[in-house]
Amino acid sequence: MGDRLVKHSPLHDPLMIQSSKQYEQEPVKQIDWVATAKTGKLQAKVYERQNLDMFTLMLDLSGPLGNGLHARYEELIQQAAYLVSYLVKEECKVELFINRLDADNKVDHLRMSDGRKQLRLALVRLAWIHESNRFVASKRFGRIIERQKHPHAELIRIDASFLKQMSVG
Structure with a gap:
């Protein structure tokens, strides 16, 4: 189709x-x-529940040029928190990728799940984001997401362009 x-x-x-x-x-x-x-x-x-109720949130905190931390990164975190809470309340399955590196030098990834536990885990991950974290460049982050995201999930990008759409719309 x-x-x-x-x-x-x-x-x-x-x-x-x-x-x-x-x-x-x-x-x-x-x-x-x-x-x-x-x-x-x-x-x-x-x-009937479908595969369409699975979402991958891609939180890219890089600046508009793709490197460094975006000046309005806190607004991006707020938007991600809102989307996660909305999708979980709608009984959707959500996975979250954040373009920062964890202790194992891997992209921060919260696996696909649903329910209040998933919401709590996502909000804790978002609360732990700090300016001193190590972040992945936007282009590399996008390639990583394409390889690792759930194959049937709908991708939602939250990045600098998201803020532009909010200010225009």
Whole structure:
């Protein structure tokens, strides 16, 4: 089928409706009107979970030229924390790459998982970032991510260009 731009929630893709069930305080958007008309009772949609609910966050704290620490690195960390918390609350699986080196001289990587434990681990990793850490250049970091990220996960880049989009949009 090829790639397509997804402008809706991958968790509520209308093509991935599995069945219907008796309505029980779900949001109005989840009412299955066709099933309601057939049964005469209010029905809610039941969605099938897909691979699209896996995300790889790539936090690149390098400056716009690709080297050194970005002057607004704290804002990038805040955006990463917000995205991780949002995705975990939406019951998505999240993995996090940070372009700093850990004690073993490897890129800081939090493996794919979900739930409150994953959120806690990600927030702790983000809190440990300090100006004195050793960071990987942007180009090298991008190549590392392409090799190591989960093959079915959607990649979200949080870098200097992300800040530009926020200020424009």
